[in-house]
Amino acid sequence: RAYDPGTAPSRSLCWAPAPPEGARRCVRGRSSCSRDPRRSASRGAGGRTCGLRSPDQGMDRRALWALLLAALGSAAGQPRGGESVCTARTVARYRLTFTGKWSQAAFPKQYPLFRPPAQWSSLLGAAHSSDYSLWREGGYASDGLREFAERGEAWALMTEMEAAEEKLQSVRGVFAAPAVPSGTGQTSAQLEAHARHSLVSFVVRIVPSPDWFVGVDSLDLCEGDRWKERVALDLFPHDAGTDSGFTFSSPNFATIPQDAVAEITSSSPSHPANSFFYPRLKSLPPIARVTLVRVGQSPRAFVPSAPDLGGRGNEILDSPSVPETPLDCEVSLWSSWGLCTGPCGKLGAKSRTRYVRVQPANRGAPCPELQEAAECVPDSCASP
Incomplete structure (x- = not known):
């Protein structure tokens, strides 16, 4: 297609490498085409060569590459449209506490009492930038998330996180918390965040279940140039979209083609066999809660402890204030x-x-x- 250099937008980068007679050079970031008599002989009279108009093409190209890399570097990790930019200068440390609220009083229908009883898997998460997504409602689960949601196997998901950390630099660090051996209980982890990686995501599998989990997607801990002191969120069950089971103890039944990740509500899926189907309720009570509290900040990063997925450093709770969900005959x-x-x-x-x-x-x-x-x-x- 013919290209008209006169209509191309341009950008200028100027420098002063001790030029002769005090003149200043500028490189125009615009392609231009000119007749090349050397190519006209082999390609005909219409032969053209395209390049940058500069006395020193080698230096011009190096300068343009520097300009391009600088632009790409500044664009990487920037928030999506509508999101604020974090300008905090310090590294913030947070303590994340996950509290399970999956009790028989709140969720009496088909509540698992044995083989296995109601419990929570290990918590696995990351602090990351806006160009990374661990999971997203309406999106499709990765292979790692599928393995974690269906079987509680964290290896593939951790490998995906580490790959994003090494290749894309979109993940700051992976954190984990031990499993909770009952439906009600607490577990915790520590993490750090800084301006470019101010978002936090994590997942916890509901055990037993076909492919159900709870978690947080891209929670921003930063507000302008400040770190939030405390954040608390109620959590609700989600379906990873990879298994079609309706109940906690359903056998494996792969969903083909795969469905998008979706929240499970008191009326969706709309089937009486579903373990979370409570048609009398407008909405389900929270099945879990997460609290993040800032415990410090400093200009230098700290090294979090290695993720421990096998420990039991948690406590079981028996809260009398849990609301009772009526279950009809x-x-x-x-x-x-x-x-x-x-x-x-x-x-x-x-x-x-x-x-x-x-x-x-x-x-x-x-x-x-x-x-x-x-x-x-x-x-x-x-x-x-």
């Missing part, structure tokens, strides 16, 4: 009517039954009658 459909029996010349009787599928809890609706009878005309009567 659920029964099966009616069976078919039985035979109509009775004496000849008179009305007989027939009956049908149903059974309890979910016992009521926490002052939920009681179970209805499980047997029903009706009058009928006997199909075959017994003579007196």
Whole structure:
């Protein structure tokens, strides 16, 4: 396609390398095309060569490369549209505390009591820039997140984080906290953040579950030139979109094609078999909570301890203030009517039954009658 250098936008970079007669040189960041008689002989009269108009092309190219690299360096790690730029000059240290609130009172439906009982996996997260995403609602889970959400295996996810740290420099550091061996309990970790890596993301697997987890996506700890003192968030279950199981103990059933990561609510997925399906509730109670408290800041970075995914440095909580979620009784459909029996010349009787599928809890609706009878005309009567 023909290119008109006269219409191209230009940028100028000026320097003073002791030029002759005190003149100042400028490099124009614009491509230009000129006739090249040396190429015209082999390509015809229309031969053109494109380059930079400068007496010293080698120096001009080096200067342009420096300008380009500087522009790319300043653009890397900048926030997306609508996000503020962090200008804090210090490195901030935070203590992250994860509190599980998955109790039988708050989530009575199909609450796992054994093999395995309700619990939380290790917490795995990173401090990062805006050009990295550990997970995102509406996005698709990576292979590492799929392995973590389905089986609690952290190796692949940690490898992805470390690759982003080494190659893209979008991850500042990986942090982890020990698992919580019950549905209610606490675990904690320490992390650091600085201006270019002021965002925090983490995930914790719900155990047992098909591919469900809780976490935080790109929480910004910075406000302008200041670090936030304290941040607390309620957490709700999410579906990684890689397994189609409906209940905590569902067998592995891969979702093909893969679905996007989505929040699980009291009405979505809209199926009575779902372990989080509570049609009487407008929204689920929080299943967990995270608190980040700034514990210090300094001009120099500190080295966090190596992630410990196997330890049990946590505590089990039994909070009496947990709200109770009412669980209504659920029964099966009616069976078919039985035979109509009775004496000849008179009305007989027939009956049908149903059974309890979910016992009521926490002052939920009681179970209805499980047997029903009706009058009928006997199909075959017994003579007196």
